[in-house]
Amino acid sequence: MNILLIKLSHSFRQILLFSVLVFAFPLPVESLELDELDHMLTEMEGKRTQNPQFIVDSLKEIDSISEEMSEEQKYRTILLQAHSLAMNGKVEEAIDFLVFHLKVIPSTQFLFYRTRMLGLLANAYSFNNQFSLSLQTLQELLPLLGDIDDIESEVSGYRLAIELFGEVKMKQEALNYANILYDKFDHIASPRHKCFVAFYYAESFSGVYETSSSRWSEIEVLYRNAFESCEVANEKMIMASAALGQAKILINRESFLKAKGLINNALALSSSIPYPLDIAEAYLLLAKIETKNDQPRLGVEWLKKALAIGLTTTDSQLLSKIYKPLAEISEQLGHSDQALKYLKLYQERYSEILGATQSKIIAFETTKLDYLEKERQIRYLNKDRELYTAKAALNESQRSNERMMNTLIVGSLVLLAIFAVVMTMQKRKYKQLAQHDALTGIFNRGTAQNIAENSYIKTASKRGMFSVIMFDLDYFKRINDNFGHGTGDWVLKKVAEVINKASRSDDIFARFGGEEFALFLPGTDEMKANVMAEEYRGLIQSIETRFSGHTFDITASFGVSTSSEDDLSLDPLLHRADIAMYHSKELGRNCVTLYKPEIELSRSGYQKSKMALR
Numbered sequence: 206m207n208i209l210l211i212k213l214s215h216s217f218r219q220i221l222l223f224s225v226l227v228f229a230f231p232l233p234v235e236s237l238e239l240d241e242l243d244h245m246l247t248e249m250e251g252k253r254t255q256n257p258q259f260i261v262d263s264l265k266e267i268d269s270i271s272e273e274m275s276e277e278q279k280y281r282t283i284l285l286q287a288h289s290l291a292m293n294g295k296v297e298e299a300i301d302f303l304v305f306h307l308k309v310i311p312s313t314q315f316l317f318y319r320t321r322m323l324g325l326l327a328n329a330y331s332f333n334n335q336f337s338l339s340l341q342t343l344q345e346l347l348p349l350l351g352d353i354d355d356i357e358s359e360v361s362g363y364r365l366a367i368e369l370f371g372e373v374k375m376k377q378e379a380l381n382y383a384n385i386l387y388d389k390f391d392h393i394a395s396p397r398h399k400c401f402v403a404f405y406y407a408e409s410f411s412g413v414y415e416t417s418s419s420r421w422s423e424i425e426v427l428y429r430n431a432f433e434s435c436e437v438a439n440e441k442m443i444m445a446s447a448a449l450g451q452a453k454i455l456i457n458r459e460s461f462l463k464a465k466g467l468i469n470n471a472l473a474l475s476s477s478i479p480y481p482l483d484i485a486e487a488y489l490l491l492a493k494i495e496t497k498n499d500q501p502r503l504g505v506e507w508l509k510k511a512l513a514i515g516l517t518t519t520d521s522q523l524l525s526k527i528y529k530p531l532a533e534i535s536e537q538l539g540h541s542d543q544a545l546k547y548l549k550l551y552q553e554r555y556s557e558i559l560g561a562t563q564s565k566i567i568a569f570e571t572t573k574l575d576y577l578e579k580e581r582q583i584r585y586l587n588k589d590r591e592l593y594t595a596k597a598a599l600n601e602s603q604r605s606n607e608r609m610m611n612t613l614i615v616g617s618l619v620l621l622a623i624f625a626v627v628m629t630m631q632k633r634k635y636k637q638l639a640q641h642d643a644l645t646g647i648f649n650r651g652t653a654q655n656i657a658e659n660s661y662i663k664t665a666s667k668r669g670m671f672s673v674i675m676f677d678l679d680y681f682k683r684i685n686d687n688f689g690h691g692t693g694d695w696v697l698k699k700v701a702e703v704i705n706k707a708s709r710s711d712d713i714f715a716r717f718g719g720e721e722f723a724l725f726l727p728g729t730d731e732m733k734a735n736v737m738a739e740e741y742r743g744l745i746q747s748i749e750t751r752f753s754g755h756t757f758d759i760t761a762s763f764g765v766s767t768s769s770e771d772d773l774s775l776d777p778l779l780h781r782a783d784i785a786m787y788h789s790k791e792l793g794r795n796c797v798t799l800y801k802p803e804i805e806l807s808r809s810g811y812q813k814s815k816m817a818l819r
């Protein structure tokens with residue numbers, strides 16, 4: 206029974222059960238632990254195909270300790286249980302059992318066991334003719350194979366895909382999976398799996414290219430390689446199948462002698478097992494050779510031998526392969542009745558095969574449609590997600606643009622504000638510099654005159670009095686000469702400070718140049734101005750010069766003038782104050798002179814020459 210199931214190229218059902226039997230082997234070495242239960246599980250895994258009863262008994266035995274098992278041990282036991290059920294013909298129970306455990310096994314952990322369980326389930330479904338479910342399970346299994354990094358699982362999973370796709374005549378797909386496996390050939394440790402992989406590749410390649418003569422030599426090489434790999438593994442059945450595959454190509458090339466040699470080799474291998482399906486296949490090829498050699502009677506003899514075996518198997522595929530040439534040769538030999546009988550038998554078997562294949566193709570198409578629909582839904586979901594992501598990105602970029610704009614605007618405003626403040630400060634500074642005397646900090650002549658002019662007009666318009674005091678430090682040159690310019694500067698600053706402090710808020714005080722100062726006094730008559738000038742003169746005289754580092758006297762000569770009705774501007778007042786001030790100089794300095802017209806008449810040459818210099 207087992208031998209029949211192991212054949213790879215005749216019955217799909219049998220191939221699948223074979224897969225069920227081998228799929229869970231071997232478990233990775235690293236999953237084994239050296240305690241008693243692990244030993245037992247390893248022993249069970251080793252014996253499960255040869256001794257199903259041992260597995261049944263052992264499973265009962267370990268059931269009592271199932272609660273104490275580690276997760277790994279549990280999954281190993283689950284695989285053994287599912288396998289045992291399938292082996293004992295309880296395929297549906299095995300399916301239910303696996304479906305249940307696949308639902309509860311964590312989706313991200315224990316991928317290895319999940320893969321093994323899916324593989325078993327896909328095989329079991331297929332064995333039970335539930336092709337649609339088998340394909341669905343396979344679709345779940347295949348993407349996991351790349352993740353588990355377990356070459357043996359990959360071999361088993363892809364092999365199942367090759368078988369299923371081959372079975373629904375999707376030969377190119379089968380070859381694609383065979384190709385994936387063949388690429389891993391050098392990384393496969395087990396000689397047995399190497400043998401399978403090489404043979405599957407040769408079979409799939411032949412399935413696609415058998416009819417194109419340009420590829421025959423390639424097919425031959427692949428079968429020869431498969432034969433050699435299987436020889437290493439001592440897999441006699443596959444060796445026989447590989448020899449027959451190679452022989453088929455040689456027959457196509459009409460290299461009959463060589464083909465016969467290979468067929469005889471395959472017969473010897475199959476008979477030693479014995480393996481009837483390959484024996485029948487060998488007879489079929491021998492019949493083909495005889496027919497091509499114009500030996501139809503010999504051909505019929507081989508076909509009848511094959512039929513004898515075929516009838517014991519009830520394998521429709523094999524029988525149809527035998528009945529067809531039998532009908533053809535019978536007709537060739539003129540045995541019309543016989544030919545008709547074989548033809549009818551062929552048709553019966555062929556429609557059986559067609560029906561089975563058709564149902565598998567329908568299952569496949571349904572699964573494919575289902576899969577495409579799921580893919581479409583996923584695409585839509587992805588599109589939605591992409592759209593959402595794109596929208597979110599757009600919103601985010603809009604938000605960041607707005608943020609950037611806001612930052613720019615706020616930043617610009619802040620910069621503008623800073624700029625405006627700086628500019629104002631600069632302006633103020635330059636205005637200050639332009640309007641004030643750099644040394645003393647009081648108004649310079651131009652500014653003071655402008656301001657005073659306005660003030661004068663205002664005062665005059667109200668018929669108020671306006672006075673001007675001018676004073677010039679006495680013998681200032683001597684201070685410079687005696688104590689240096691630094692001391693001279695100190696004196697100028699000190700005088701400005703003292704008078705500025707003493708002056709009223711509406712008064713306009715300015716340095717007119719050099720050691721000469723002026724005070725513009727709105728709303729002040731001659732008398733008041735005279736008193737103020739006296740006060741200021743006294744203040745200057747009392748300046749304590751010790752703090753300059755030297756001790757000396759500071760005095761100033763004052764001139765005072767007050768507006769009259771004839772004065773249309775400040776200029777006449779200034780002029781008169783100036784005359785009065787020089788009059789004070791002439792009088793001996795350190796005094797105050799009120800302007801009187803008589804002073805002007807008595808001006809000395811000194812006065813005139815000094816004023817002319819100004």
Ligand SMILES: Nc1nc2c(ncn2[C@@H]2O[C@H](COP(=O)(O)OP(=O)(O)OP(=O)(O)O)[C@@H](O)[C@H]2O)c(=O)[nH]1
Pocket residue numbers: 644677678679680681682683685689690691692693694697718719720790
């Ligand atoms: N240290 C200092 N000296 C200045 C400044 N401006 C003008 N002077 C000096 O002031 C002096 C004025 O001299 P004079 O015009 O001869 O007048 P004076 O020595 O005060 O004599 P009288 O006015 O006749 O009393 C000059 O030596 C100028 O160099 C200044 O800003 N700092």
